[in-house]
Amino acid sequence: MPNDKVIRVDPVTRLEGHGALTIKLGSDGKVKDVQFNVGSTRFFEKFLEGRPMEEAPRITPRICGICPIPHHLASVKAVEAAWDVTPPPAAVKLRRLLIEAKQLSSHAIHFYALAAPDFVFGPFADPSVRNVAAVLKHLPDVAVQAIKLMEFGQELCRTVGAKAIHPTTAIPGGMLSPLKEDERDEWLKKVPEMLENINKTVELAKNVVNMYIDVVTKVAVTPTYYIGLVNDGKLDIYDGKVRVMDPDGKTVAEFEPKDYTNYYGEHIPGHSYATHIYYKPAGYPDGIWRANTLARCNVADEMATPLANEALKEMREVVGRPSHHTFAYHWARIIEMVQAAEWIKTLLEDPEIVSTDVKLSDVEPKAGNGVGIVEAPRGTLLHNYECDEKGIITKANLIVATNNNIAGIEKSLMDAARFVFEQKGHEKLKLPDPLVKT
Amino acid sequence: MTEQVSIALGQGSSCWGCFQSLIDIHLKLADVLPLLDIKYWQAVVDYKLSDLESYPDKSIAVGVYEGMARTEEDVHLLKTLRAKCKILIAFGTCSCFGGIPGMANFYDIEDCYDVKFRNNKTFSDGEVPSENVPPIESIVRPNRHYVDFDVYLPGCPPTSSLILTALTSLIEGKEIELPPHTVCHYCSREKKETPVPEILRPFKGNADPDRCLLEQGYICLGSATWGLCEGQCVNKGVTCRGCFGPPPPITQDHGAASISMLGSYAPLLPDELKEQVPDPIGYFWRFDYPSSHLGNMRIKREDAKNAK
Ligand code: SF4
Numbered sequence: 001m002p003n004d005k006v007i008r009v010d011p012v013t014r015l016e017g018h019g020a021l022t023i024k025l026g027s028d029g030k031v032k033d034v035q036f037n038v039g040s041t042r043f044f045e046k047f048l049e050g051r052p053m054e055e056a057p058r059i060t061p062r063i064c065g066i067c068p069i070p071h072h073l074a075s076v077k078a079v080e081a082a083w084d085v086t087p088p089p090a091a092v093k094l095r096r097l098l099i100e101a102k103q104l105s106s107h108a109i110h111f112y113a114l115a116a117p118d119f120v121f122g123p124f125a126d127p128s129v130r131n132v133a134a135v136l137k138h139l140p141d142v143a144v145q146a147i148k149l150m151e152f153g154q155e156l157c158r159t160v161g162a163k164a165i166h167p168t169t170a171i172p173g174g175m176l177s178p179l180k181e182d183e184r185d186e187w188l189k190k191v192p193e194m195l196e197n198i199n200k201t202v203e204l205a206k207n208v209v210n211m212y213i214d215v216v217t218k219v220a221v222t223p224t225y226y227i228g229l230v231n232d233g234k235l236d237i238y239d240g241k242v243r244v245m246d247p248d249g250k251t252v253a254e255f256e257p258k259d260y261t262n263y264y265g266e267h268i269p270g271h272s273y274a275t276h277i278y279y280k281p282a283g284y285p286d287g288i289w290r291a292n293t294l295a296r297c298n299v300a301d302e303m304a305t306p307l308a309n310e311a312l313k314e315m316r317e318v319v320g321r322p323s324h325h326t327f328a329y330h331w332a333r334i335i336e337m338v339q340a341a342e343w344i345k346t347l348l349e350d351p352e353i354v355s356t357d358v359k360l361s362d363v364e365p366k367a368g369n370g371v372g373i374v375e376a377p378r379g380t381l382l383h384n385y386e387c388d389e390k391g392i393i394t395k396a397n398l399i400v401a402t403n404n405n406i407a408g409i410e411k412s413l414m415d416a417a418r419f420v421f422e423q424k425g426h427e428k429l430k431l432p433d434p435l436v437k438t
Numbered sequence: 439m440t441e442q443v444s445i446a447l448g449q450g451s452s453c454w455g456c457f458q459s460l461i462d463i464h465l466k467l468a469d470v471l472p473l474l475d476i477k478y479w480q481a482v483v484d485y486k487l488s489d490l491e492s493y494p495d496k497s498i499a500v501g502v503y504e505g506m507a508r509t510e511e512d513v514h515l516l517k518t519l520r521a522k523c524k525i526l527i528a529f530g531t532c533s534c535f536g537g538i539p540g541m542a543n544f545y546d547i548e549d550c551y552d553v554k555f556r557n558n559k560t561f562s563d564g565e566v567p568s569e570n571v572p573p574i575e576s577i578v579r580p581n582r583h584y585v586d587f588d589v590y591l592p593g594c595p596p597t598s599s600l601i602l603t604a605l606t607s608l609i610e611g612k613e614i615e616l617p618p619h620t621v622c623h624y625c626s627r628e629k630k631e632t633p634v635p636e637i638l639r640p641f642k643g644n645a646d647p648d649r650c651l652l653e654q655g656y657i658c659l660g661s662a663t664w665g666l667c668e669g670q671c672v673n674k675g676v677t678c679r680g681c682f683g684p685p686p687p688i689t690q691d692h693g694a695a696s697i698s699m700l701g702s703y704a705p706l707l708p709d710e711l712k713e714q715v716p717d718p719i720g721y722f723w724r725f726d727y728p729s730s731h732l733g734n735m736r737i738k739r740e741d742a743k744n745a746k
């Protein structure tokens with residue numbers, strides 16, 4: 001139709017990776033289609049074939065520099081599942097420390113660098129100021145607390161994982177390096193300051209949520225399914241069962257990682273190299289689910305740590321369970337950050353964390369098929385490998401966190417686009433004065 | 439205040455890890471960021487590609503390119519950065535050598551499409567996406583096939599302190615000076631110059647924490663790899679896989695050097711070696727296949743096929 005209008009946002013900024021947005025408007029002003037175009041892919045599933053399976057945890061972190069640790073761990077868990085290996089308990093604690101540290105830094109960077117500029121300067125400020133460098137300039141105290149949280153998380157990852165980005169210490173059967181007592185002591189000393197910065201962040205976030213409550217509760221309210229790991233019903237990012245909740249808030253599935261093909265559907269869109277993952281029994285597009293912070297907070301009955309659980313209750317009083325409010329992802333992120341901080345403290349205080357019994361010495365490869373699932377900051381992450389009797393990979397299937405969200409992103413962008421282009425709703429929104437005027 | 443240095447940061451097909459490592463200079467950001475005038479950085483500032491395209495040629499002091507060029511759009515961004523920037527930096531191992539995603543060249547692109555889009559455990563009979571997405575190059579060429587770089591900063595990712603050193607030099611207008619040592623130089627493990635009895639896969643046994651891993655039989659590329667990482671893996675019990683590429687001159691063939699290194703430590707017959715090293719190409723050319731001699735032959739084969 002000649003009168004159709006196509007709006008293209010390329011690249012979508014403040015998103016690591018290749019995203020563009022295509023919005024098609026009909027001549028009647030109605031939003032006809034919203035596409036989220038992911039414009040690149042690197043074929044890890046293919047070139048894992050032929051590699052010794054124990055190398056996968058050293059290769060797959062390169063899928064994502066924001067969540068290399070979840071990849072490292074989902075990968076090693078997949079290998080262990082295929083070879084029937086159970087690592088010693090102290091190794092599992094170290095891995096948990098690693099993934100919680102990553103959760104902390106990733107959530108901090110996301111909140112402060114990717115989301116906060118809009119909230120702090122207002123969404124309509126000039127692009128040259130609406131960024132993290134400007135946060136640094138105009139609100140140095142806030143920036144410093146943000147950076148200290150990121151630093152804490154990233155550096156703790158380095159201590160446990162050898163490298164903060166693309167860690168290398170997890171191996172089928174455990175960890176290649178125990179945590180030394182003096183390292184543990186150093187980290188314990190840093191915990192109080194970290195907790196203080198967490199508290200300040202929670203205060204700031206509450207403030208922002210209250211200011212923008214109209215945006216949180218009215219823009220992009222998009223019912224979908226939700227997916228996340230739970231351990232005894234509690235939110236867990238290292239281990240557990242996968243739970244799926246329907247848009248009405250009913251738990252429709254809870255399954256072991258190895259059974260994922262009964263529940264995971266993958267839709268290959270014509271307009272994106274990133275595929276769309278959905279709840280297979282409901283079909284596509286009805287079964288579109290979302291992962292990530294809010295999804296996990298929706299599917300879990302409660303948080304695993306006390307302060308985080310209080311915060312979850314508070315959020316549920318405002319947005320309910322399940323919450324379909326896309327902007328509540330920021331709120332849920334803060335709640336998860338609290339849980340990560342509490343976990344880190346508990347683990348560092350656990351005497352077993354410095355145990356040297358962190359690696360089995362009798363691991364043997366065998367032919368097998370293994371699935372490993374963890375939660376990455378952006379959602380449920382799945383690695384599945386098959387190997388021959390020498391442990392060489394013959395097939396790989398990777399379902400990365402973001403792909404659980406792309407169809408949901410399109411859906412919520414569709415809702416946002418209708419709100420803006422059809423209902424002109426953004427003109428009626430109550431927006432506060434930005435914290436910093438530019 | 440020193441005058442700001444204009445900079446444009448571009449992301450090809452990559453994992454964002456190099457940029458994450460830049461951000462991980464932490465509080466130093468407060469010193470460095472105010473000295474930079476960021477003209478383009480898609481994930482961080484709200485400028486669009488058309489903004490970058492509209493700057494006059496050579497008007498930006500420094501360009502930084504992370505990742506390899508997997509799509510036509512990546513190639514375009516790489517060339518645009520080259521045109522607009524006076525100094526262009528190949529940032530990270532993907533950008534310098536092709537990196538881990540360069541391993542896709544072990545296979546034909548159609549086979550890659552098969553497992554990614556056509557048939558896998560969670561889908562069947564899919565089609566390769568083609569609407570509103572840039573076409574994929576059939577082969578990964580090293581970035582330096584497309585443009586000339588002024589600076590190579592390898593590492594997967596380069597460490598934060600290395601990035602800080604480089605940025606500081608650029609801001610001060612000085613040459614970047616980097617020590618030439620290999621990873622072994624920074625490794626605290628003792629070498630006893632004893633031959634490797636047999637090759638062990640890394641999950642086998644428990645390594646002696648004080649002795650060279652290679653001499654114990656675990657393949658370690660430390661002696662063939664540039665030590666800009668200061669030995670972060672090997673000092674935590676983990677063998678080096680060579681993610682920083684070869685020491686200067688970095689155009690030398692890292693994989694070939696690694697194999698001959700192994701040969702000199704492990705006096706095994708070629709047949710024994712073949713039996714004991716399960717995946718030589720994936721071990722020794724993991725990070726730099728596209729820019730190696732072998733990888734270049736692979737690219738030539740692709741060119742011949744496409745010329746038909
Ligand atoms: S060099 Fe490594 S860290 Fe940098 S983009 Fe490539 S894979 Fe990521």
Ligand code: SF4
Pocket residue numbers: 621622623625626627628629649650651652653658659660661672678
């Ligand atoms: S070969 Fe590896 S383990 Fe041995 S000294 Fe060099 S870096 Fe260390």
Ligand code: SF4
Pocket residue numbers: 163594621663664667668669670671672677678679680681682683
């Ligand atoms: S030790 Fe080797 S693999 Fe590890 S960071 Fe250094 S160069 Fe990379």
